[in-house]
Amino acid sequence: MSYAVPGRRTDYRLLTEESYVPADPQSPDRPLLTGSSQLLEARLHYYMPISRQRQSVAERFRELVGIWKAGTAPLSSATEMATHPAYQQIIGLGRDAVPLLLRELQREPDHWFWALKAITGVDPVEPRQRGQIREMAEAWLRWAREQGLGR
Amino acid sequence: MREEIERIFPGLKTDVYSITSPRTPSYNCVAWAVGQVETWWWPDPMEQAFWPSEIPRRETIDVFIQAFGTLGYVLCATAVVEPGFEKIAIYVTSATKPTHVARQLPNGTWTSKLGKLEDIEHATLDGLNGSPYGSVALFMRRPIQQQTS
Numbered sequence: 303m304s305y306a307v308p309g310r311r312t313d314y315r316l317l318t319e320e321s322y323v324p325a326d327p328q329s330p331d332r333p334l335l336t337g338s339s340q341l342l343e344a345r346l347h348y349y350m351p352i353s354r355q356r357q358s359v360a361e362r363f364r365e366l367v368g369i370w371k372a373g374t375a376p377l378s379s380a381t382e383m384a385t386h387p388a389y390q391q392i393i394g395l396g397r398d399a400v401p402l403l404l405r406e407l408q409r410e411p412d413h414w415f416w417a418l419k420a421i422t423g424v425d426p427v428e429p430r431q432r433g434q435i436r437e438m439a440e441a442w443l444r445w446a447r448e449q450g451l452g453r
Numbered sequence: 454m455r456e457e458i459e460r461i462f463p464g465l466k467t468d469v470y471s472i473t474s475p476r477t478p479s480y481n482c483v484a485w486a487v488g489q490v491e492t493w494w495w496p497d498p499m500e501q502a503f504w505p506s507e508i509p510r511r512e513t514i515d516v517f518i519q520a521f522g523t524l525g526y527v528l529c530a531t532a533v534v535e536p537g538f539e540k541i542a543i544y545v546t547s548a549t550k551p552t553h554v555a556r557q558l559p560n561g562t563w564t565s566k567l568g569k570l571e572d573i574e575h576a577t578l579d580g581l582n583g584s585p586y587g588s589v590a591l592f593m594r595r596p597i598q599q600q601t602s
Contacts, residue, residue, distance in 0.1 A: 374568070374569070375457075375461070375476075375567075375568055375569050375570050376461045376462070376567050376568040376569075376570055376585055376586075377552075377568045377569075377585065378481040378482045378483060378495060378552065378553060378554075378566075378568050379495060379497070379512065379552065380493065380495040380497035380499070380501055380502040381495070381497045381498065381499070381512060384497070384499060384501070411478065411479075412478045412569075413478060413493070413501070415501050416499045416501050419499075419501075427501075429500075432500060432501060432502060432503045432504075433484075433492040433493040433494060433495075433501070433502045433503025433504075434479075434491060434492055434493075434503070435478055435479045435493060436479065438501075
């Protein structure tokens with residue numbers, strides 16, 4: 303059995319997928335993880351890079367919502383909010399994101415209107431309602447019900 | 454709440470300030486500066502926020518001066534309290550893009566809605582200097598009797 307110590311040169315020829323176990327950096331002679339689920343997690347971490355791990359649209363959406371909310375909380379600029387990278391990635395999720403955006407709008411009204419408009423190509427908000435978050439949210443939720451997207 | 458605000462605006466750590474509202478995405482600093490709490494004002498080209506219809510939707514200092522002009526504000530030289538007038542301070546980035554507006558209170562302190570975060574009352578304008586707001590570029594004033602609320 304070979305142990306790999308983070309930050310320490312390792313002879314990778316000794317490591318195979320079956321035998322590899324990360325070592326405890328404090329005690330290099332001991333394995334860092336002992337439980338089978340931890341071993342599985344460790345193997346996934348080392349053999350399945352993040353770029354190859356599958357994440358559901360809903361999980362990705364929740365992650366991006368958190369990033370966007372944290373990154374735009376002190377901003378007044380609606381332009382900066384809509385051009386924030388996380389917001390743009392949510393738009394990039396496409397139509398799969400629409401029911402998620404509508405649920406989020408119902409749960410906690412926020413500035414999701416541009417994303418909905420960008421994805422769906424429609425805008426149920428009347429000009430007189432611009433900037434009025436609750437009314438805009440209501441307009442979008444009404445549209446969703448009319449489209450059969452409501453619960 | 455204070456920890457988050459001071460992490461974003463470290464200048465407030467050495468300023469005297471208090472939180473005066475819950476956080477909400479319903480209105481922003483521009484709305485709060487003109488006494489509104491139901492509307493998000495901004496000249497976004499996507500036309501999602503409210504902006505006076507006769508004023509261009511561009512993030513420039515001239516556009517903000519025009520917008521506040523529709524509400525009776527004119528440029529003034531300083532932040533010194535002038536009886537009978539209320540003043541606002543407009544913050545801009547180093548690229549002169551408007552980012553924030555604070556409103557002066559009768560006692561000379563300032564009130565700000567921090568994006569989607571809370572309203573605060575702050576003793577000085579300097580507490581909000583730095584990222585993400587930049588610094589104060591100009592002051593405007595209008596007679597107090599024209600106040601909308």
